Amino acid sequence: MITMAYEALDFYDVDSLLSEEERMVRDMVRDWVDEEVIPNIENACREGVFPDEWRVALGEMGVLGAPLKGYGCPGLSYTAYGVICRELERGDSGLRSFASVQGSLAMYPIWDFGSEEQKNYYLPKMASGEWIGCFGLTEPDYGSNPGDMITKAEDKGDHYLLNGAKMWITNGTIAEVAVVWAKLDGVIRGFIVEKNDPGFSAPEMKGKHSLKASVTSELVFQDCKIPKDRMLPGVKGLRGPFSCLNNARFGISWGALGSAQACFDSAKDYAMSRIQFNHPIASYQLVQNKLAWMLREITKGQLLAYHLGQKKDAGVWIPEHISLAKMNNVDIALEIARVARDIHGANGILDEYPIMRHMANLESVKTYEGTHDIHNLIIGRHITGIQAFTREA
Amino acid sequence: MNIAVLLKQVPDTTAKIIISEGKVDENSVSKWSMSPYDEYALESGLQMKDANNGLLIAITCGPDRSKKMLTDAAAVGADTLIHISDEGVKDSTHTQQLLAAVIKKFDANVILCGKQAADTNGGSTGPGVAEILDAACVTLVSEVSFTDGKYITMRPSNNGTEKVSVDGISVFAFDKGTTELRRPNVRGIMMAKKKAIESMTSTDLGVDLSSSNVTLDSQTPPPEKAAGQKFDGAEHVPTVVSKLRNEANVI
Known part of the structure; x- marks a missing residue:
């Protein structure tokens, strides 16, 4: 045993x-x-x-x-x-x-x-955690299409002047340091903006039904003046922000499994102790089928994440590998949360159980860091060699 | 100051124990952990080390798997890691002799351990080691510090707490301590990985394990809990109160 x-x-x-x-x-x-x-x-x-x-x-x-x-x-x-x-x-x-x-x-x-x-x-x-950082790429009108961002930087001789706005920025309001992507003479560059720089503000976005224990903000730049030594010298173009996203998406492909495991654990415990028609609901075939499906998907996701980790450590990976793992593992985690809610019956909506919180969180995780659909298009381009993001180009 | 901390790896308190053929089936234990009282001893040892610029020697006597626990101790700050093979150990006096031999080898000034291990609950290690070393022994302590050449320790007494001072080589057996074992951090974990574990056998230590007059005959699981009783409706309140008072003795 x-x-x-x-x-x-x-x-x-x-x-x-x-x-x-x-x-x-x-x-x-x-x-x-x-x-x-x-x-x-x-x-x-x-x-x-x-x-x-x-x-x-x-x-x-x-x-x-x-x-x-x-x-x-x-x-x-x-x-x-x-x-x-x-x-x-x-x-x-x-x-x-x-x-x-x-x-x-x-x-x-x-x-x-x-x-x-x-x-x-x-x-x-x-x-050390003393300074919190945030990352400004997404804009109100440019989410999946960051290349057309409006935020711009101007070289004013002894300083840069930033103008524009970013949205959906995790940690924005509590950050000391923001890495902000903006166009300088039409080319995307990274800039380090500090909390107290003149012309910079980071109001918190309220009213989320998801990621409620996380701070989400706008970043607003109105003639925001920053010293010349705050531009990141080592990168130009979308490669900069995309390199960051590759690493974050890699972490999400593992992270989503944590949510899925929490939902599975709760669903299993609930099914074992909830008695209906004189027996634990875990003894019924429909419930076992659900639990078996959860275990199956989590196990596949774990193998995907582990192997991707080995590839990342060995330096033999392509961004499409990360897209697949992020897309798959968040997708199954969200579906597992929904099925777990089903197993919990009405109790599943209460905050006594972690289910509804994980489910609502995962709706955001499915969308941020490259939506589920965009990752499909990345894989689609890899298979066919034809990009399907835009009708132009 | 050389501080020896005696540690034992035991089945995690959440692990299910299975007994097969009259013996605990160790292969069925899914998770092994440091015995909880030993954690308090280790934390106190780390505090004493920090305050007195000491050297902390973590010692365990057990099978190979227990080396993992020494690495965990290194991750929070143990300096020297000693694993004594438990091969040939037949009873707790053997364990005490092996531990005492290592303690002497390192000229430890003070020895800290848990009051009992969470698996066997024997409680003999601290006093037994003290006997062999001819050292002072204070049991059931919650904290120990070193001030003006004396160890100051707190332990429960009949009507509260007593403060005891001891000098010379001393053994302290910990009950629940005042401070939980500190959490490791990544830097500690990376250093622990590089730290060598020195392995010793009874032969290396010159301890004779040939004779023992104790045999562990068999182990049995605790009896199954009797089924609970269920009462529905307010009319049963007097019965329930009477049962709680007279049978369960909880009120």
Whole structure:
């Protein structure tokens, strides 16, 4: 007989393929999520806040910017970064979003495209969690099509002047540092904007029914004046933001499995203890079919994520590999959340169970960082060689 | 200051224990963890190390799997990791002799351990090791510090708490401590990975394990819990109250 202590569902024992270091990092984050996140998450969602203690704890554990090396960054593997995302998202997608944005979208571009001075100045404080970062790419009218962004930068001799607006920016209002993509003479460049730069504001977007424990903001630039040394020298064009998104999407492909596992765990426990017609509902074929389907999809997703992690660590990957994993794993996680809600019956809508929260979160996760459809088009272009994003070109 | 912390790896409190043919089936244990009281001892040892610029030696006696726990101890700050093979160990006095031999080898000034292991609940390690070392032993402590050449410790007494001072080589066996074991961080984990675990056998330590007058005859699981009783309706309140008072003794 095989027994299971808590342990997230791992039917094929995929985690046995992790290194000892990766497993120790997993256990550290898993314990923290069990002790500090899960008991407090519903309250954070109700109040619509990202608890500041979580920022401090992530910095103390040293997991921010996990796969980056040097400048006070952890220097872990991409696989370890994936594992961290999965464990965080078992708590909540908003928490994982915080870590994704900090590490992959704000620290990574400074690490890869920044000057030595920029790296030395920003990265240690961001790795320790002292400074929160955000990433400004999406605009109110340019989501899937960021190349046509309106935000622009002008060279004014001794400074740059930024004008425009960004939207759907995770961490925006609480960030000290924003990595903002804007057009300079028609070419997309990255700029580091600091919280107190003149002409910069980051009002919070209210009224979300999803990612309620995560801060989402607009970034507004009205003749925002920044010093000349704030442009990222190492990249031009969409390659800059897309490199960041590749890393963040990689983390999401693991993270979504955390949500799926949380929903599976809850559905299994509920089905085992809920009695209808004198027997636990887990003893009925329709419910077992649902649980078996969840296990099947989670196991496939785990193998996909693990293998992608190995490819990423070996440096033999293409963005399409990441698109497939992000698209698949978020898709199954959302469907698993819906089926789990079904198993929980009416109880599934209560915040006593994590189901509805994960489900609502995953609706955002399905859309951000490349919508499900856009990832299909990326795969479609890979198969056919024909891009189907636009009728022009 | 050399601080020895004695650790034991036990089945996690969430793990299901299966007994087959009169013995605990170790292969059925899905998760092994550091015994909870040992965690308090380790945390206290780390605090003493930080305050006195000491060296913390984490010692375990067990099968190979228990090395993982030493790496976990290194991740939170243990400096030296010693694994003693439990091959040939027949009873707890053997374990105590092996532990004491390592403690002597490292000239430990103070020895911290849990009051009992979460699996066997024997409770003999601390006092047993102290006996062999001819050291002072204070049990059921919640905290220990080193001030003015003395170890100051707190333990429960008949009517509250007592503060005990000890000098010389001392053994402290921890009950629930005042501070939970600190969480590791990535830097600690990466350093722990590089830290060597020194393995020793009874032969290396010159401990003779040939004689023992104790045999573990068999192990049995606890009896199944009796089914609960269910009462429906307000008219049963007096019965329930009477049962809670007289049978369950909870009110």
